Amino acid sequence: MTATFTLAHFSDVHLPPVSGFTWRYWNAKRLLGYLNWQRKRRHVHFAEVADRLIADAHALRTDHIVITGDLVNLGLPAEHEAALAWLRRVGPPGRVTVIPGNHDIYSHMHGDRGVARWAEYMDAEEETLAFPFVRRIGSLALIGLNSAVETPPFVASGLLGARQIEIAREQLARLGQEGAVRVVLIHHPPLAGMTTSRRSLRDAAHFVHLLEREGAELVIYGHNHTPAVDWLPAREKPVPLVAAASASAGAALGDEPLARYNLFTFFDTPNGLRIRHVVRGLETPEGPVVKLSEDVLEKLD
Structure with missing residues (x-):
């Protein structure tokens, strides 16, 4: 790299409201998800909170914004449409990248194009949307994976699949040889044991x-x-x-904190690449967006 670059990382926005719940898309999983939303999650996730964090990232002149999935709740077409409108308010496709989460690919879509509506934010056309994709932004290479698959009720696990993993291997190898700064985007926690088995990445x-x-x-x-x-x-x-924590949490829930996002600054030093990692978010529900922590991502032996 020859200049600093800032990347803002948001996740799990869960944009309200749940809409478009017609009989065509009614099944046990969506019914249970809707009940959970009504009983619990709608009191936690607020679009205006996510908008406050996005505005903070823009005020800091962030170079690019990444959203690692769960823009919606039940994976309904009306939710996907509303999320696309929200993405366009966040920024143009050249400044924003998104990958799907398990709530975005939630249950059977009956032929609806689903998250393909967001293809322009994945450097693709709706008809050619495929994973993994690579977006080159200067010296950075964003490798977007899709770990979201349809699952039965009470299951939120993910799966990449052998083909996606093999293509990602080829991409990482090639980009490494080119000297790119490789940033991998995935929704599910990448290591076994980071969450319960029913919520984990199966491969x-x-x-x-x-x-x-x-x-x-x-x-x-x-x-x-x-x-x-x-x-x-x-x-x-x-x-x-x-x-990243949820970017829309206006109320804490269990171990889940108030809304936060990650801000990464990539810069060269005589000893090579360094990444400054800042967490920004809310200390109180109605308070300003502030810096909550800062460190440098380097592993010392």
């Missing part, structure tokens, strides 16, 4: 083997609604794995 072992072999400069994810920083030993150097 995490294969994905971890890929990262250990090919490496990456950063992996970012969501799903758990809690911030975290972990490290994965790899062939060349350890890979930082960074989770």
Whole structure:
């Protein structure tokens, strides 16, 4: 890299309201999800909270915004349409990248194009949307994975699949040879044991083997609604794995904090690439968006 670059990472926006709940899309999973939304989640997630955090990222002149899934709640077409309108308010496709989460690909769509509506934010046409995709932004390469698959009631697990993992391996290898700063985007936690089995990435072992072999400069994810920083030993150097909390939480729920987002600044030093990691968000529901923590992502032996 020859200049600093800032990347804002949002996740699990869960944009309200739930809409378009017609009989065509009615099934047990959506019914249970709707009841959960009515009883619990609608008292936590607020679009205006997410908008406050987005405005904060814009005020800091962030170069690019990434959203790692769960823009909606029940994966309904009307929700996908509303999320597209929201994405366009966040920024143009050249400044915003999105990948789907399990709530975006929630249950059977009966032929509806679903998250393909957001294809322009994944550098694709609706007809050619495929994962993983690569977006080059200067020295950065965003590798967008899709871990979201339809699941039965009470299950929110993810799956990449052998083909997606193999293509990602080729992409990471090629981009590494080119000297790109590789940032991997995935919705589900990438390591086994980061969440319960019914919410986990089912082929995490294969994905971890890929990262250990090919490496990456950063992996970012969501799903758990809690911030975290972990490290994965790899062939060349350890890979930082960074989770984002929900970006729309106007009320704390259990271990889930108020709304937060990650801000990464990439810059060169005489010792190589450094990544400054700042967490910004709410200390109180009605308070301003502030810096909550700051560190540098480097693994010291």
